[in-house]
Amino acid sequence: MAEDPGIDQETFDRLIEEGQPERVARAKAKAAAARKSRQAEASSGNGAAADGEAGGGGGGETPEQVQERVFKELVDDGAPERVARAKAKAAAARAEKAAEKSSEPAKQPAGAKSGGGGGAAAGNGAANRAGDGTGIALTPEQRQQRVAAALAGRAEGGGPHERTGGTETKYAGQEHTHRLLAMVPPTGIQQIRGKQDDKAYTWPHLLTAEFICLMAVTAFLFVFSALAPAPLRELANPNVTPNPSKAPWYFLGLQEMLRYWHPMVAGVTIPLLLGPLALVAIPYLDRNPSMRPERRRFAYTLFTMFLVASAALTLSGSFFRGPGFNWTWPWADGIWFTL
Template sequence: MTVEERQARVAAALAAKGNGGAAGGGNGAPTRFAGQDHTHRLLAMVPPDGIQQIRSKQEDKVYVWPHLIASEFIALLAMTLLITVLSVLPAFPLRELANPNITPNPSKAPWYFLGLQELLRYFHPMIAGVTIPGIVGLLGLMMIPYLDRNPSVRPDNRRTAITLMTFFLLGAGMMTLVGSFFRGPGFNWVWPWVDGLFFEL
């Protein structure tokens, strides 16, 4: 059906409605148009813009490839470049061969173990080397999901987790700093600005 035929049918239907149904014989029968095999009753005409289309809300999605993989690869290249520069440019000479007859004083562990070495100044080796890092540390980490069951990611709603992590970081950081800069010969207390710095990476 062409546009002209559709407009003619609409005009005829409106005229029949205005005449009180005279075009349909006055008995309310549906109007039959020329070239029409079936009768149809015109109910209403709704413009296409008036039909509301309900669509699902589109969520923001980021695919692993290429977005995540590309970002991680760039971070990998940047870190590799930084490590390469730090390995080539600064001069880190090797020390002399170790002499088993001479023990360096002070004898310190690597900096990431100095916190545990500092605990040995206050507790028995069984407590400082096994109980605190093993039982308290591992059990504490395993108990955190059961102590803080809040699924929220807002800092205001995660006070328990933030408090536990803050105390842990403060304690570990304080022990490491004291063992690194405030322990001298014999692992005794020294002031670095008075007695010197006894710390090596």
């Protein structure tokens, strides 16, 4: 396409004739072509506008002039100023696009599109100027002939390149064309913050593990229930207080605390208010972002103390409290504990 500098045929031919390897010649010719096309672009920057003026069928105006003219016409016709301005802008944009379109083929050799219509006609000037300035304005046929000649020369010299096929031969540099579609900023279109997790399929990996796990729990519970009967004492009698009276095991830690503090503190304030509140508050108080154990020593210490204290109180209330909820040694005095 027009953007692709291709290779500079003259340089290519010259290097081939000098006996350079084809690969080197192609690379150097490409570089030369790129240099030349940069020059040509720089010089055609003004030229394109001029061409648009000279050859454009719309009356030879710059987009700004078009905008002004259309705006005036519309206002004279009685259109509101806002509408007129918008329409004028659109007309200017159209004119600009048309100018661009007509100047584009100009960068190609004129012979490429013999029936190119108005666009090609408008482009002639640019093509001629490029031809004068840089000397790369060859028709494809001319290029082909030159390449064929060069390659034929090499073939006569015993080279392996037997690609001379007359008009069917592609001219050098044609088989690979690249087009720049967009410039992407260095930050990229898609922002990826975290790194991709190492993941596994839920089925079969997770579901299999879960199934085994719940089968194991069921089996354990089944066997345990078959072997160990759940307690059922005599009929409830509000007039006969068992000694000791114990709460279910998960409340025995609280019952143990009742021995040390006033019930309002041990029975209600701590377990029902402070306990849940403290638990709920944990994520909002612990602002340490790290999840690594070695960086959470304080949190680990506090929570481990909480766990140890709970376990100690529960065990003590369960196994070390006998009649009257007084202290007993389970190995000496026996155990008063029912699940």
